[in-house]
Amino acid sequence: MTARTQAESPRGIPEATVARLPLYLRALTLLSDEGTSTCSSEALAVAAGVNSAMLRKDLSHLGSYGTRGVGYDVEHLRYQIAREIGLTTDRNVVVVGLGNLGQALANYAGFRTRGFRVVALLDADERLHGTVVGGVAVRPVHDLERVVADLDVAIGVLALPASAAQEVADRLVAAGVTAILNFAPTVLSVPEGVEVRKVDLSTELQILAFHEQRRSPSYLADGEPVATGVGGREEVR
Numbered sequence: 001m002t003a004r005t006q007a008e009s010p011r012g013i014p015e016a017t018v019a020r021l022p023l024y025l026r027a028l029t030l031l032s033d034e035g036t037s038t039c040s041s042e043a044l045a046v047a048a049g050v051n052s053a054m055l056r057k058d059l060s061h062l063g064s065y066g067t068r069g070v071g072y073d074v075e076h077l078r079y080q081i082a083r084e085i086g087l088t089t090d091r092n093v094v095v096v097g098l099g100n101l102g103q104a105l106a107n108y109a110g111f112r113t114r115g116f117r118v119v120a121l122l123d124a125d126e127r128l129h130g131t132v133v134g135g136v137a138v139r140p141v142h143d144l145e146r147v148v149a150d151l152d153v154a155i156g157v158l159a160l161p162a163s164a165a166q167e168v169a170d171r172l173v174a175a176g177v178t179a180i181l182n183f184a185p186t187v188l189s190v191p192e193g194v195e196v197r198k199v200d201l202s203t204e205l206q207i208l209a210f211h212e213q214r215r216s217p218s219y220l221a222d223g224e225p226v227a228t229g230v231g232g233r234e235e236v237r
């Protein structure tokens with residue numbers, strides 16, 4: 001076996017490419033919905049928001065090179081990418097924590113059309129038990145192990161307070177779940193072989209603020225952040 005020189009998925013596709021596959025899939029789905037059957041790499045790159053050289057390189061990792069003068073077959077490429085991401089079979093999802101965020105996630109119809117079935121909702125608050133969100137009844141978190149086994153849950157979504165996240169993650173892992181999407185503001189510790197993705201909207205907002213600041217006329221004028229705090233010091237939050 002050759003040593004891996006950069007982060008790669010088990011099939012040898014660079015992780016950076018894997019991270020862009022959902023962008024291509026979304027762009028191809030839009031093109032398909034518009035009735036487009038073939039598209040050039042340039043058009044697909046624009047629709048996905050990347051440059052076309054990067055797109056061609058990414059797709060070459062999938063063995064997809066398009067046809068010279070014609071471009072890519074939209075449906076075929078869509079299938080190839082969906083298969084690569086593992087979306088040709090539906091995945092069952094459990095959402096744990098049915099507060100503001102959990103309810104919004106459970107109500108989101110877009111998961112279903114992308115191959116994710118929210119099959120169970122769990123919460124510790126007994127006032128929520130039996131209430132129906134997005135067509136699924138909320139059950140006690142006590143049922144977690146049974147739900148995972150009976151409903152063949154593949155992915156756990158954590159939308160609960162940070163203080164409860166590790167314990168629930170441990171229970172999910174012990175029950176056999178190997179993929180966790182964590183919205184709680186805490187770093188989870190999981191054994192090797194378990195994949196955790198963390199979603200943090202405030203980090204994304206901070207990144208936007210960083211770029212926004214660099215576009216501001218005063219920053220561009222002298223290359224320095226604007227002093228906003230008392231005594232001319234920049235306010236740091």
Ligand SMILES: NC(=O)c1ccc[n+]([C@@H]2O[C@H](COP(=O)([O-])OP(=O)(O)OC[C@H]3O[C@@H](n4cnc5c(N)ncnc54)[C@H](O)[C@@H]3O)[C@@H](O)[C@H]2O)c1
Pocket residue numbers: 096097098099100101102122123124125141158159160161162164168182183184185199200201202
């Ligand atoms: N990642 C992000 O971008 C983002 C955005 C918003 C909120 N959050 C985080 O998501 C989490 C949920 O936010 P919210 O606004 O929905 O909070 P919320 O207080 O409205 O809901 C939390 C829910 O978790 C339940 N809960 C608490 N302990 C539990 C346990 N041990 N087992 C099962 N359920 C339990 C509560 O009963 C409640 O229904 C918080 O940690 C918040 O910080 C993250």
